[in-house]
Amino acid sequence: MPELIELSAGDLHRKLMAGDVTARQIVERYLDRIEQIDGRVGAFNTVTAEAALDKAADIDDRLDKGEAVGPLAGVPIALKDNLCTRGVPTTCSSRILEHFVPPYDATVVERLQRADAVLIGKTNLDEFAMGSTTEASAFATTANPWDLSRVPGGSSGGSAAAVAAGLAPLALGSDTGGSIRQPAAFCGVTGLKPTYGRVSRYGLIAYASSLDQIGTFSRDPRDAALLLEVIAGHDPRDSTSAQEPVPDYSAELEKDVAGVKVGLPREYLAEGIAPDVEAAVRAAADTCRGLGAEVIDISLPHTEYAVATYYIIGTAEASSNLARFDGIHYGRRAAGKMDVDELYSRSRSEGLGDEVKRRIMLGTFALSAGYYDAYYLKALKVRRLIKKDFDDALAGVDCILAPVAPTVAYKQGEMIDDPLALYLADIYTSATNLAGLPAIAFNAGTGEGGLPVGVQLMGRPFEESGLLRLAHAFREATDHHLARPNLTED
Amino acid sequence: MQYETVIGLETHAQFHTRSKMFCGCKTDFGAPPNTQTCPVCQGLPGTLPVVNRTAVELGLRAALALRCHIAPVTQFDRKNYFYPDLPKNYQVSQNYHNLGVDGRLEIEVDGQTRKVGIWNVHLEEDAGKLEHPEDTGANYTAIDLNRAGTPLLEIVSAPDMRSADEANAYMNELAAILRHLGISDCKMQEGSLRFEAGISVRAVGGEEFGNRVEVKNLNSMSAVVKAIEHERHRQVAVLESGGTVPSQTMLWDVQREVTEPMRSKEEAKDYRYFPEPDLVPIEISPEWLDQVREQMSELPAVRRKRFIAELDLPPYDAGVIVEQKPIADYFEQTVEQGVEPKTAANWMMGEVMRVLNERQCEIDDLPVSPPMLAELIGLVTDDRISNSVGKTVFSEMCSSGKKAGEIVEEKGLAQISDSGELEAVVKQVLADHPDAVADLESGKQQAKGFLIGQIMRATRGKANPKLAGELIDRLTGD
Amino acid sequence: MTRITTDTVEQVADLSKLILSDEELAGFQEQLDKIIGYFEVLNSLDTTGVEPLAHPLDLRNVFRQDTVEDSAPREDALANAPDKTDEAYKVPVVIESS
């Protein structure tokens, strides 16, 4: 039997259904690997071994009785630790939520349970999803499985590293300005950020409400399609969730890509991009041509304003979203005798990390009297211009091929003292969130230091199918996906 | 120098909805602490709001009744400030695109009609409650989130009122409208209607407003009236002594009946309003507005005028009856049964309201329907029972739910209008009270009242008082 | 040119309910000044007549019906509270009402 950890989620499920393997065997194999490897990678905040084994036993039991099971039955999945799980700590990798145990499940978690996926743990992130390296976690640093001295990217670094290191075949993350796609690129896995509104945000602890979207990590686009089918769809508990029907993404995957028009935005291949990343994007364009797609040069003229616009809007919303962490109704409370005002300030100052404080203060500033028009309102206007760039471009092409990050994964500690430099590296990802568009990042080659280089495809709202199809065709035509990080078990 | 007071009022009314603004929790008053909450109204991380459609429609009714311009597209905004009764540390409210703006409310004071401008009408969520334990040694404050997320309507008036009387008229008229249209039950004692007053004084004829004092913690209309009077005197005294009144927020001290500056540090207010990103805009189409209009009943002012013009009620009676819609509805239904309006009004303002007060209940809770009341009134006006027996019968009807005729029958309460039957009683009473008879014969008319009282007592109120009087006159040979 | 002074940072920290040490204040002042300075790149764009866009989706009128749903058990509500009585959250004495 092939190594269970080498199998895709779809193949694992098929083997289970064929009776070749039990859910218990799958889960035990993954738990064992986590045990052996995660000390080095640090992908998980919490491993829910007991609940996972219980769930596996339940699935095996039902299969024995000939009862129906869900489409992800037996497939382990890791969840970013900002998705609420009933009875399981949900920390956002923050001291202030260190002991917070939600009394409810996020909608995506409910849907995964119904699909009989097996939740195996909660993964590390930059505190409250604010960061691009997972170094801003209050608990631990996650390493890049390809080179343990490098960052896995962020903020969903734990989820990306877990999939790359074979600690879970599937994982969920959240993407506010690139937080799924950039770690997917750094770790050489597939990361899908769906259209804003495609997946319910209910139970995702908000960073920036108008930008946040839950998405998937997997080894390939086919598994992304499988997982998206389960989590996508309207949710009456999320006013911003779309009513659009959910297509059969897996079936759509097989359709032909010949004649697809792919846009290559010149602003994304300008100054600031590392040569290995640019080479990978151009090579990917060639592959697309080889598949029968037409590659067209396009322009997204407001690209240079995306980072500032994203950070003003994102931090403004964050400053308000994170006001609730005050040590009163839940979460960490500062010790000692003091009045309420001091209690707020001490609890927050002790419980929140520097990057979170920095963004809260930036957002507070952008909304405060005298600055609202010049910063927040201005950013909302530029947001419209950025969205219009995409609308115009996507009227002429079906999707847009672009780099994900300017470089491959860098060394831990390298960017830690220069927040602005880190922010500027969101140049290729943040505009997508401002416009609410879907995008998929995947491994497109090897760059400096033998590290994976990712590229992304962005598309029209609710046209995830087209992105998955092209990414899938790309995978079939190339062998980048065969490369694996070298992590031997003890 | 002559001064005038300039008053603007901010009103918060809890909507009369079954569930909260953004979640399905109940809004019942008086439930045990923290039993009407869920992750959404607890403000747990990850939860999201969904707007209660009924609250929006009730808000539209209010905005229409107050003759506001209705926003074609309205939107919720977040008002950011930290307070322990506010679980998210922001209140979902409206600031940039209020539901209704630029309206007006007409009030009547001393027979004069005045228009009070309405700056805006908007929707928001209520906060929780802070409870200070009875135990004076307790070193903490308890938070109850039952009220958190209850739908609120905020109505901001222009500073158009010039006296406590005008403010009083404004509050009463507003409450009548909100009750009439089923928007709010306006129970001040339960906090479902609350006021904040902005008060300043200036020389009569002045153009500029004086510095404004905001008074909070006004838990009744009479507190508002008293606070206005108090502030007027206080501010005038400051000006007279050559000082200036600082703009500040004060709290009304109910016991001492004075305003006190807030003791906590007065923070620079910077609410950092911005569009609530968890909610989407609300578009109010003309068709939707028409539907809302169709569901709206007659406004109190219109109804009062109709009662005066068509039913010939005195303005005072019309005012009292129209104050509460269920009372006014009940009254109209009683009149529809053929009862003379003024007589029906007397019964409503007398016996009916007395029983409601006594029992602390609503008119809909009484087992007496308008036709049943009409039957009772008919018995009285037809002299079948006396007025005082009628009152007894009404109480009995309220307890047992039986019809008036039935009770009169069962208890033998029909009025004694037969002079033969009554004469024996009268003779006995005159014989028992020779002193009173002597007084009467010497011209002391009040003795006659005493004797009639005794006759009523002897007949348990059944004697026809007119007939009893005639018999006394005859038998004393007056 | 310094746009963001330590005074501004202190005001913003105060509104955000954050206490900063002198060292932190200096560090944040420098960083925020740099970042907010960068934000001014938007000033080079003429946005006259451009409608603000607060939300990527063009959704309107999303409502729930006014129906009652079960509330959470009180134990669940208070389970995560750092300090509580049997029936309520506890905070240090709050004197004023808002």
Ligand SMILES: [Mg+2]
């Ligand atoms: Mg208000």
Ligand SMILES: [Zn+2]
């Ligand atoms: Zn609730």
